[in-house]
Every structure is written in structure tokens, then in C-alpha cells.
Amino acid sequence: MIKELTVNLGERSYPIYIGQGLLEEVGAYFEKHGISKASPLLIVTDSHVAERYLQPVTDRLKEAGFQPVSHTVQAGEKSKALSVLEEVVTTCLEAGLDRKSTVVALGGGVIGDLAGFVAASYMRGVRFIQIPTTILAHDSSVGGKVAVNHPLAKNIIGAFHQPEFVLYDTSTLLSLPDREVRAGLSEMIKHGLIWDAEFTTWCEDNADRLTGLDPEALQYGLYKGCGVKAAVVSQDERENDLRAILNLGHTIGHALEAVAGYGELLHGEAIAIGMVGAAMLSVQLGNPEEIHTVTERIFRKFGLPVRIPAHYDTDAIMTAMMHDKKFKEGQMVYIVPTEIGKVEINKNVSAALVRDVVERLKQED
Amino acid sequence: MIKELTVNLGERSYPIYIGQGLLEEVGAYFEKHGISKASPLLIVTDSHVAERYLQPVTDRLKEAGFQPVSHTVQAGEKSKALSVLEEVVTTCLEAGLDRKSTVVALGGGVIGDLAGFVAASYMRGVRFIQIPTTILAHDSSVGGKVAVNHPLAKNIIGAFHQPEFVLYDTSTLLSLPDREVRAGLSEMIKHGLIWDAEFTTWCEDNADRLTGLDPEALQYGLYKGCGVKAAVVSQDERENDLRAILNLGHTIGHALEAVAGYGELLHGEAIAIGMVGAAMLSVQLGNPEEIHTVTERIFRKFGLPVRIPAHYDTDAIMTAMMHDKKFKEGQMVYIVPTEIGKVEINKNVSAALVRDVVERLKQED
Ligand SMILES: NC(=O)c1ccc[n+]([C@@H]2O[C@H](COP(=O)([O-])OP(=O)(O)OC[C@H]3O[C@@H](n4cnc5c(N)ncnc54)[C@H](O)[C@@H]3O)[C@@H](O)[C@H]2O)c1
Ligand SMILES: NC(=O)c1ccc[n+]([C@@H]2O[C@H](COP(=O)([O-])OP(=O)(O)OC[C@H]3O[C@@H](n4cnc5c(N)ncnc54)[C@H](O)[C@@H]3O)[C@@H](O)[C@H]2O)c1
Ligand SMILES: [Zn+2]
Ligand SMILES: [Zn+2]
Numbered sequence A, B: 001m002i003k004e005l006t007v008n009l010g011e012r013s014y015p016i017y018i019g020q021g022l023l024e025e026v027g028a029y030f031e032k033h034g035i036s037k038a039s040p041l042l043i044v045t046d047s048h049v050a051e052r053y054l055q056p057v058t059d060r061l062k063e064a065g066f067q068p069v070s071h072t073v074q075a076g077e078k079s080k081a082l083s084v085l086e087e088v089v090t091t092c093l094e095a096g097l098d099r100k101s102t103v104v105a106l107g108g109g110v111i112g113d114l115a116g117f118v119a120a121s122y123m124r125g126v127r128f129i130q131i132p133t134t135i136l137a138h139d140s141s142v143g144g145k146v147a148v149n150h151p152l153a154k155n156i157i158g159a160f161h162q163p164e165f166v167l168y169d170t171s172t173l174l175s176l177p178d179r180e181v182r183a184g185l186s187e188m189i190k191h192g193l194i195w196d197a198e199f200t201t202w203c204e205d206n207a208d209r210l211t212g213l214d215p216e217a218l219q220y221g222l223y224k225g226c227g228v229k230a231a232v233v234s235q236d237e238r239e240n241d242l243r244a245i246l247n248l249g250h251t252i253g254h255a256l257e258a259v260a261g262y263g264e265l266l267h268g269e270a271i272a273i274g275m276v277g278a279a280m281l282s283v284q285l286g287n288p289e290e291i292h293t294v295t296e297r298i299f300r301k302f303g304l305p306v307r308i309p310a311h312y313d314t315d316a317i318m319t320a321m322m323h324d325k326k327f328k329e330g331q332m333v334y335i336v337p338t339e340i341g342k343v344e345i346n347k348n349v350s351a352a353l354v355r356d357v358v359e360r361l362k363q364e365d
Helices: A024-034 A045-064 A082-094 A109-121 A172-174 A176-193 A197-205 A207-211 A216-234 A242-247 A250-260 A267-284 A290-301 A315-323 A353-364 B020-032 B047-063 B082-095 B109-121 B171-176 B178-195 B198-204 B206-209 B213-234 B241-248 B251-262 B267-284 B290-301 B314-322 B351-362
Strands: A003-007 A014-019 A039-047 A066-075 A102-107 A127-132 A145-150 A153-160 A165-169 A332-339 A342-346 B002-005 B014-019 B039-047 B068-073 B102-106 B125-131 B145-150 B155-161 B166-169 B334-339 B343-347
Touching: A003 A216, A014 A024, A014 A216, A024 A045, A024 A127, A039 A045, A039 A082, A039 A109, A045 A066, A045 A102, A045 A172, A066 A082, A082 A109, A082 A145, A082 A332, A082 B082, A082 B145, A082 B155, A102 A109, A102 A176, A102 A290, A102 B125, A109 A127, A109 A145, A109 A153, A109 B155, A145 A172, A145 B082, A153 A250, A153 B082, A153 B109, A165 A172, A172 A216, A172 B102, A176 A197, A176 A207, A176 A216, A176 A242, A176 A267, A176 A290, A176 A332, A176 A342, A197 A207, A197 A216, A197 A290, A207 A216, A242 A250, A242 A332, A242 A342, A250 A267, A250 A315, A250 A332, A250 A353, A267 A290, A267 A332, A267 A353, A290 A332, A315 A353, A353 B109, A353 B178, B002 B213, B014 B213, B020 B047, B020 B125, B020 B166, B039 B082, B039 B109, B047 B068, B047 B102, B068 B082, B082 B109, B082 B145, B102 B109, B102 B241, B109 B125, B109 B145, B109 B155, B155 B251, B166 B171, B166 B213, B171 B213, B178 B198, B178 B206, B178 B213, B178 B290, B178 B334, B178 B343, B198 B206, B198 B290, B206 B213, B213 B241, B241 B251, B241 B334, B241 B343, B251 B267, B251 B314, B251 B334, B251 B351, B267 B290, B267 B334, B267 B351, B290 B334, B314 B351
Parallel strands: A014 A165, A039 A066, A039 A102, A102 A127, A127 A165, B014 B166, B039 B068, B039 B102, B102 B125, B125 B166
Antiparallel strands: A003 A014, A145 A153, A332 A342, B002 B014, B145 B155, B334 B343
């Protein structure tokens, strides 16, 4: 059974298809959405994903009459770089991609962000399709944020570029390393925590089915997770206000990723710690203790980290936060849970309070 | 006296101010448009322009309470590169530019295109102001096309990003080298040729005043030129159809620039040759001979080249054209004048006919 939902963005609206084995039908989906057969299309993927899924996807598309070419980058965050973007564009030019061409992201969030920025900027914008292959990508493939990193900051060079559609074949998730599975589920839990208490409880109750990649649980969880993301993005495409709630746990999380050196902590792991931190902050601000205990309990159940490794330097973490995009005109904006399933955007959180939380997150439990 | 006109693009509409000495009032214009004083703003400029205008602009802005920082790149087309963009972003990060910051282009088309793409992509888009200092930039500063080059193709990585306003101080043009003056006037003449026969005649009649930088003639010519650009862009912001007419002379022109090695022929010079070529093509397609004779006569009057240097290789020119963005799904799209002041978009021009024109353009006159 295929689940389908829509990201409502006026003329930029698009569907998300979620189900097992969808890649076998990739040609039909491309056809349904009027992807050009006369112009070449580019599949961007990484070395791990290419091994398993590039050939079958290419074959299906060729059989359906499309002209796929591909560009495979090294797996890992380092490929989200301008130098790699330039190499992908070389392939676009050599393959003769034109304005009617489409760029397809086949992979996780790294590939979605990189290929998406290629699609946004090649010839000032061509069509884009997301084929996510990680759990984390249920988040990154929805909402149109695309970007590459700068040596000094993550995701700092990018665009908003919505895909034509998202084709989410849950069978591809079976080959994901366990650590990536758990890290991806961290964003799914986030979607519960910011929007939907019932879904949060469902996640906690189904932790074992989710980490064990039970197909039905996965499909339902991804459907609900994508649904929250779609609802938020539909109301605020360009992050003027509401969309910021998606950053729950990300202020501390991004700082940890920066301090650790990209890759040491997975994104989902870093924001799990960040969400526990946000819950601690919430309690400090006078909200019920339960917010912290429940949040921490859930992440522990998923085997995700809930403390900052003790050797991380607090000053370095604080400095990294100062570079974060979430500081507007010198003010510290913080996403703070007010109960399970609800958050607020607090624009006056003092740096001292955050520092205090960081220190507590470093203590052994 | 200040001339003002508006680019009508709904909520992205913006004014163009044209006049002598406007830079003395730069602070007042920034204030009028609500540019943030709390966040730093970045002025991007090049080595030639910085020498003369960076200090006064910075001083005026500081006096008015803004926080300008600057990044100066080497003058020349080579600065329209991803590697340079990355360096500009380094400055943005080090200076602490945030989402309420503004990027200002102070310079010619190279700076406008580079700074504009920084503004479009830094934090997925911040505000942008154009302060053009070349005649050519009356074209490039209006319409929101921004881009950098790829080693294999010009302007291939970019975005549409409209400025808040364009501040055109015609006094800055007095320091322009004569060759740059003439090359810039080439785009002004183009605006006549595609849209306004009367303005074309006015250009021809005022060739000496324009090349001599007579302030009144300049202001009027730039006002009319910007007006044509604004009218076209207002009707077709993203080049779905009409906007393509702005590419008169550019198919051959871009190919010549590519074959020459960037810089040997100025952009305005290359498209002057290209417009003569388009006029020849027009006659071949059955339009009156006069289109060619008048077009060629005007460019000669402005001291612009009207022939391809004989040593340029025809095959190389044809190949370069094949890489041009104006080829959709293998078809050759060509902007062809049908009378002075009018053009049509011809989607079925045969490569053989174009080759014939290229050969004729290489013959001594
Ligand atoms: N654009 C957004 O809105 C958004 C939101 C959240 C995260 N992100 C970005 O997403 C990125 C993280 O995404 P990610 O966790 O998917 O990382 P990823 O793309 O690097 O994938 C993780 C690892 O799994 C491998 N992999 C992917 N699919 C696989 C499969 N089916 N089988 C086996 N291995 C597979 C990859 O090769 C990689 O080694 C970060 O760069 C982050 O900034 C973007
Ligand atoms: N975005 C668009 O719609 C669009 C349209 C047309 C052209 N362009 C681009 O514009 C660029 C060409 O623009 P350009 O001709 O202005 O080139 P440019 O910016 O390189 O300026 C030409 C030269 O004049 C110097 N200069 C600039 N202002 C000066 C001044 N006031 N006094 C003395 N010297 C000065 C510059 O340093 C440079 O050496 C090309 O890259 C072209 O692709 C873009
Ligand atoms: Zn995230
Ligand atoms: Zn031009």
C-alpha cells in the first residue's frame, strides 16, 4: 500500500509518495509528473547508495524512455561543498543538460542538499526530484531547503528549491547501518515533540519496531513525520517565523557537530542531545520537570546519546552557537518545548542560561 | 535632477534611481528602504572601483549609522567564480552578517552578478542592493539575473534575485575607460533595437554625446535603456518566453567570448558583432536589407566592432553555440530582428544558416 501526502505551497505544491518497492515503478512516477524524455536528466548519488540502487534506477528510467546520466560523489558530509557542486555541474554540461532537464537526488540528506542546490542554481534553476534513501531524509527531502557547507559554517550557501515530488521507497532503508537508522529516527521524534503528543507516544511505544525496520511501523512513522514537516512548511515556506520550530535541538546540535569536526557525531545524534538540552532549558524557564524526563527517556529508548561527551570544550560550543543562523541582530532565538508536542520560539534566552545547560549536559548521569 | 523608474514585479517591485552625485546621498537611500542598521552590511567591489569609490561610500554609510564592511575582488570576469564566492562568504561569516543583513554590489556587471549570487545564496537569501558603476551595468543591474561562471560555461550557476533598489550615480561613469564606455553603450543600443525604433534613432543621433559622456545624454539614455529592460522583465521575470528577446546578439556574442578566451573581446563588443550577425540572418530570412545596413551603421558610429577577427575558428564558434543555454531540447532558438525596434523569437533556425552568417562575419569589409 502506498501512502501519499501533499506539501501545500500554491503553485509549488507537490506530493510525497511513501511505500515499499516504489523504485520499481520509478519510470511511471517520472512519466506522471511530465519529466522530459527529450532532455537528459541527472541522477546525483553517493558511493554507498550507487553500489546498491543506481543501476536499477537507471535501468528502469531507460526502459521508460528517459535519458538518465549520473554523478556519484563520495559518501559523507564533505561532499556538501562548492567544489563538489562545480564537479556536478561539469557533468551537467558534458551531458548536455538543458533548461528542461531534471536533477534527481538519490540518497540521504547530503545528496538531497547537494543535488537540490545544483538544481536550484544550474541555469538559474531546473526541475528537481527527491528519492530519499535514509530515514533522516524524511526530514531533509521535504520543504525545499537545499545548501552546501562553507569551511566555517554548515548549510550557509543555499536556496529554497522545492522538488516536483518525493519518492520514498522504504525498502531502501533495509540496507542502512543501524547507527544511521537511529540517528534518522531522532528527527522523526522531533516531529512528534514539536507538533503532536500522540505521535510522540506512538514513537516511544514503537521504538523496537522502528529501530528494527518493521515495514509497517516505518511507513506510518515516516508518513506522520513527513506530515508534520509538510504542515509546518506549508504555513511558512521561507522561515519567517513558524518554520523555526523545526530547529528544536538544532542550536546546540549544530554547535556540537561543528566542534566535533563534521562526522564524529551524526546529525541525528547531535540534535538528540540538543533536544534534551532544550528540555532542560524549558524546565529552567519554569515549565514542568516532566518535559525533561520524558524527552530524555524517549531518546534513551532509541539508543541515542543524551549527554555531551565530557571532553568537548564549553567555550568552543558557545562560540559555535554565536555563528549560528538562528541569531538575529545579536539576539538569541531558542526553540523551547512548553509541553510534549508543543514548542515556542523564545527570542530572549540569555547566553548564560544556555551555557548552564551545556555544562549540565556534559555531566555524567 | 533625479530620474526614477520602477521594475514592476508585484511584491518584488523596486525602483531605479538615476542621476549625478547620488552616492553622496547613499545613506539617505539606504534609510528610505529600511536597510538594517543593527546588522552589518557587506559591500562587494573590485580593485578598480574600490580605489575610487569604496572609501566615500563606506564613509557616507557610517555617518548615516550603518555598519558597512567590504570585500574587494580582483577586477575582471575571472572573479565570477565559485571559489571567489566562497571567499566573499568567508568575509560575510567573519563580519557576522545575519539574515537581516544586506549585500551591496558596488561596480560593474561582474560585481553585480557575483555579489547578487552571494546575496541570493548566503543563508539562502538576504537583501541585495545594486550600485552600478559602468554603462553596461544599466543592463546587468536590472532584472535579477545573478550568476557565476563555470570553467566550461558562462553564467551557468546562478539565481533570480531582485535587488531592493538600484542606485545609479552617473558621475561614477566619468572614470570609465573609453573602451568600456563604448562596450556598455552596445547594450543600450540593443535595448533600442529590440523595443523602440525612436530610441534607436536617438542613440544614433547622439553617438558623440554618449561616447563623450555628456551627463544629460547619459542620464536620458540610461533611463530609456533601463526602462526597456524593466518593461521586458516585468512581463517575464523568469525567462519563460518574452525575456529571451534581451538575448539579441548574444548567441553569437557568447560564443565569440568563449572562443576568444574571456576578456579578449569585451561583452559589449562581442554582442555588437552578434547583433550585426542577427541582422544578416534576418535579411537571409527574407526581411528588408535595411535592417542589416542600419544596424551595422549604428555600431560603426559608436566605434564598436562589426566583424569577427579572421583568425577565429568557425568550428569552435559553432561548438560553443551548442553549449549555449538558448538551445532547448536540441532546437536552435534565435532572436531575429524583423524591423528596427522589433524582434521575434525564431525557434527553427538551422545551424547551416548560422554558420553561413558566421563565415560572412569573418570576411573583411
Ligand atoms: N534540507 C533540510 O531540510 C535538511 C534537514 C535535515 C538534515 N539535512 C542534512 O541532511 C544531512 C544528513 O542526512 P543523512 O543522515 O541522510 O546523511 P547521508 O546522506 O550522508 O547518509 C548517511 C549515510 O548513509 C549512507 N546511505 C544512504 N542511504 C543508504 C541506504 N539506503 N543504504 C545504505 N547506506 C545508505 C550514505 O552513503 C551515508 O554514508 C546533513 O547534511 C544535514 O545538514 C538537511
Ligand atoms: N545579470 C545580467 O542580467 C547581465 C547582463 C549583461 C551582462 N552581465 C554581465 O556583466 C559583466 C560585464 O559587466 P561590465 O562590463 O560592467 O564589466 P566589469 O564589472 O568587469 O567592469 C568593466 C571594467 O571597468 C572597471 N570599472 C567599473 N566601474 C568603473 C568606474 N566607474 N571607473 C573606472 N573603472 C571602472 C572594472 O573594474 C572592470 O575593469 C559580464 O560578466 C556579463 O556576463 C550580466
Ligand atoms: Zn535536522
Ligand atoms: Zn549582455
